[in-house]
Amino acid sequence: MEHQQCQSTDATLLESSQPAFSVGIDLGTTHCVLSYLDTRDENAKVEVMPIAQLTAPGMVETRDQLGSFLYQPHENEMDSASRVLPWSSEPKALVGAIARNLGAKTPIRLIASAKSWLCHAGVNRRDAFLPAGSPEEVEKVSPLRATELYLEHLTAAWNHTHPNAPLQEQDVTITVPASFDPAARDLTAEAARNVGLTHLTLLEEPQAALYNWIDNSNDAWRDQVTVGDIVLVVDIGGGTTDLSLVEVTEEDGNLTLNRIAVGEHILLGGDNMDLALAYRLKMKLAQEGKELQPWQVQAMTHACRDAKEALLNDAELQAVPIVVPSRGSKLLGATLKTELTQQEVQQTLVDGFFPKVAVTEQPVQRNRGALTQMGLPYAQDAGITRHIAAFLSKQANALAVSGNGGASTPAQEYNPFAGMPGMGGETVSADFIKPTALLFNGGVLKSTLLSNRLEETIGEWLIEADAELPTRLTGTDLDLAVASGASYYGSVRRGQGVRIRGGIASSYYVGIESAMPAIPGMAPPMEALCVAPFGMEEGSSVDVPSQPFGLIIGQPVNFQFFGSTVRRDDIAGTHLDYWAPEELEDLPEIQVTLPVSEGRREGEVVPVTLASRVTELGTLYLEAIAADNGQKWHVEFDVREDANSDADAASEAE
16 A cells, blocks of 8 residues: 555656655775655665676575676576576676686676776767677777766666656766866766766765765764865775865855865775785796786685775784685696785785875886886875875865965965075975865775774874874765765755855966977977866856957867866966966867867967856856857767767857
């Protein structure tokens, strides 16, 4: 009876086209989570939906997390009866736990880290090349398609559970790393639209974790933070480390939260730790005269993950046995066994990934080999604490340069001769953002051993700087917080609860070619014009005041863009003819051919002014407006890779 009533209610809501649920999806590097909030019930709490998935051929289980893995089986590897899911007898792909389990035995058929590939500007993310480096007989998919397949599974699982409230008709919030550039955001949104999710919002993961903390505190969060507090959000997941700073401010007598900085996209997380443990065991076996092949090390990494979690969660457990996979007795003579000890885990992970370093230490950068495999741009330094130290120092410098906020030391007067003998500036004290509160997130920091080491290290930096120790904000499930915060955000968008202000996490600039006489062997110097300032809100637009520029239409042209996380005071129209290397980051060029409208000719140079807007999804668009008749050309600021199409540009007449 109750079920019938629920179905009837769902049906009524569908008739009125009102979303019944606010759904949050954490599209993680190693796991996906789906949470929801019933918008019909004022007292409803956020819930996590168990996701049905294959765990082995013919075996279906429900779990809170769906592994972000895709397995490309051999045509004869599994019959159709072994693939059956509750909603399909012929699923399009093997994703989730079964993919990870089968991939542990045959790594060349496993697609992992699709999310990291999705934000890798060095590849065409629509090309089918995953699993990277696999033989020709293995079917390939693109990072975009892999993302779609994960979303398709989540959508099907939801629709099976809520047949009268399909996911396509709900308010859906998908989380993305704060460090995602506009291209990666747009591709994530495109993957969602391709599976029918049109009522879509994107939310930064650290913000989602903070929303979950607010939700779980039952309005008591205001008692735990005060005006002027700086919250450092550290999110260490399976594949990435994401850093954000959120400032507590006051507006009209009410506490508000404002995201003031985000870190770079650091490919460093739990997967690195599993691999480090596997290589440690490889070296231990080598000392015993037992050499392992690369595929065995790769397969053993999976076993190390399970052993790592067991040892970190149980301090009394001294060792976990590890079986080294083999392909018959001819290869190794016998099945090899070893063990991973508590001491090995602590030494490798605590000292290797969370070393106690000074706040002045920077991540180690070594010279790269001239030739390298096409792969993900992994962090070269495994020391997460060094990355955090660099982030806090960089942001302090940013605030000092900009003069923003009270979180850092006021900017000193610029002295171009500082550091030269007798000219002042010889002693420079270490300056860094001093967080007053910490919020940890991500599966790695579920380990009290690792989270305590991180808290201790940050605490030591603050003690040395004569600052107070930070408060640890708790009360969230580190695996589920992001998805749960995303569904709670749905109610925030409807005007319920406190909103964390963010906007875009970088300032964006378009390159302007300088007009100057030709110099042999030298390209004209590039200048930069700010077209979207730091913190520009989603759904807003801004005119870019400047002198008119010449826009070439009807011929292929290149747009050069730059981004900056440190130049926070630049407004739209700020013109730079010089910048320090660390201030602006080159973004991939966009090559487009702007359409020729009636009354104009191919190759014409049209005097234009510029405007920009940020969509609700955080994607940036640059608009060139003709000075003579107001005609507009739009250039998508989302770095699409198909340089030969005109998908990047459009024209309209006012």
